[in-house]
Amino acid sequence: MQGMIQFDQVTKRYPGGNEALKNLSFTIDTGEMVFLAGHSGAGKSTLLKLVAGIERATSGGVIVSGQNLSKLRNSQIPYVRQHIGMVFQDHKLLFDRSVFDNVMLPLDIIGFDRRDAARRVRAALDKVGLLSKEKTMPIRLSGGEQQRLCIARAVVHRPSLLLADEPSANLDRAYALDIMELFKSFHQVGVTVVISAHDETLMEDYGRRIIRLKEGQFAA
Amino acid sequence: MKHFFYLNWQSARHALAKILRQPFGSLLTLLMLSIALALPLSLYLTVSSIQEWAGRLTATPQITLFMEQSAEEADLAAVSSTLTKHPRIQSYSFVGKKQALSDLEKRNGLAGLSDGLTDNPLPDAFVVTPKTLEPHELEMLQKELSGLPMVETAQFDARWAKRLYGMVEMGKQLTWFLGAALGIALVLVTYNAVRMQILARRDEIEVAKLIGAPDSFIRRPFMYHAMWQGLLAGLAAWGLTSWLVLTANPAIHDFAQLYNERVDLRGLTPPELLIVLAISAVLAMLGARLAADHHLRQIQPR
Secondary structure, three states: OOEEEEEEEEEOOOOOOOOOEEEEEEEEEEOEEEEEEEEOEEEEEEEHHHOOOOOOOEEEEEEOOEEHHOOOOHHHHHHHHEEEEEOOOOOOOOOOOOOHHHHHHHHHHOOOOOOOOOHHHHHHOOOOOOOOHHHOHHHHHHHHHHHHHHHHHHHHOOOOOOEOOOOOOOOOOOHHHHHHHHHOOOHHOEEEEEEEEEEEEEEHOOOEEEEEEEEEOOOO | HHHHHHHHHHHHHHHHHHHEEEEEEEHHHHHHHHHHHHHHHHHHHHHHHHHHHHHHHOOOOOOOEEEOHHHHHHHHHHHHHHHOOOOOOOEEEEOHHHHHHHEEEEEHOOOOHHHOOOOOOOOOEEEEOOOOHHHHHHHHHHHHHHHOOOEEEEEEOOHHHHHHHHHHHHHHHHHHHHHHHHHHHHHHHHHHHHHHHHOOOHHHHHHHHHHOOOOHHHHOOOOOOHHHHHHHHHHHHHHHHHHHHHHHHHHHHHHHHHOOOOOOOOOOOOOHHHHHHHHHHHHHHHHHHHHHHHHHHHHOOO
């Protein structure tokens, strides 16, 4: 069986010469839950951006669910992203619309029937415990709630791959554990989950594979 | 496919609702667009009204052939048979020198004028009604007829109609030029308006791209916004020109009355209105498309 994510001798050099990833090869299996560890600047974010097609590899192959992203045209990248859920450290919520409409956006993009979509949005909000706030504007949510809203938006279209870049970075430990439990529950229903964090104490409790990066390479 | 139409219908509705919700936000753009449309439209209506009137006026231009004094019966017969056979001549009538003199006496109350004259100084004449109305052809015909044997001159009585025709032609050219220039202006105005909108919604576009929105999805609301703006501007331009026609017509009537003429400035006909609406919507969408293609590429998530 092919892996969900396959890196084949991937190097990423940013303009200016900074090498974020150096000749990296690894595979993440379908249905696996993997942690990415390392200090900031170790290449965690770059790795996730390559998987989501936000950045392109300077050399090497990035294969996501069987598609070689380096060979896709820019116009094809959006359709790859439609199968990926992304959780961002800074949430990237839209503050001009309600909690409900924020979660609706991915379904609008892939073109979901409007009534089924509303049911799915409520299910996703229920999952992250925000159903009672569907009409609230995101600006009035706490940091932890905003992160959970971001997660609801990432999973509402039931992606097969979930990427989370430092999802618990700005949260206290109790909130962070909450969010880890959420990711675990998605993993349990078959979603491939990749979570990056610089704080390893949270990961070790889960007994999952941890990919440790240092200066763009695997840490010893 | 059903979804595709649904999405488009949704976008169209949202875009219109947005314009109606913030009428003042779009008012300035709308005003610019409608003036850009109203200018060439007014000129077009003026020119076509004048043309209509001029068409009625020059419906019977005539060329008068004056024969030489020494022309004889045989010459007259030759000219008359040429005129009969000529393909571009509708009809003609002959005014002999005797009849011309008696007409003159009657008309001007100069009874007894001929008594004082030893010879009739008036020439024989043919009054020719050509088939064509087109000034260039009329001129050709006039030249041709003046070359007939024993014809002294061929006089074209409606020289001024030619001038009018020339001015109408110039007006048409001007309409085209103005229409093209302001059409480009219309594209540029919507380009700029959509550019501003895209830049104002930068964050939203970036997020939409991050979660997999293709360019067509992001572009759609802007395209529909431009379409509505184009249609509304077309309607507004129609309103402006109708107002112009209504207010200008009494003055034009009075003026034309001085020359015993009736000139009407006409408004847009329904098919013309539809064409104007279609053109303005298409031009506005063209501007939006150009702006979207250019600026959406620049907004990439990081």
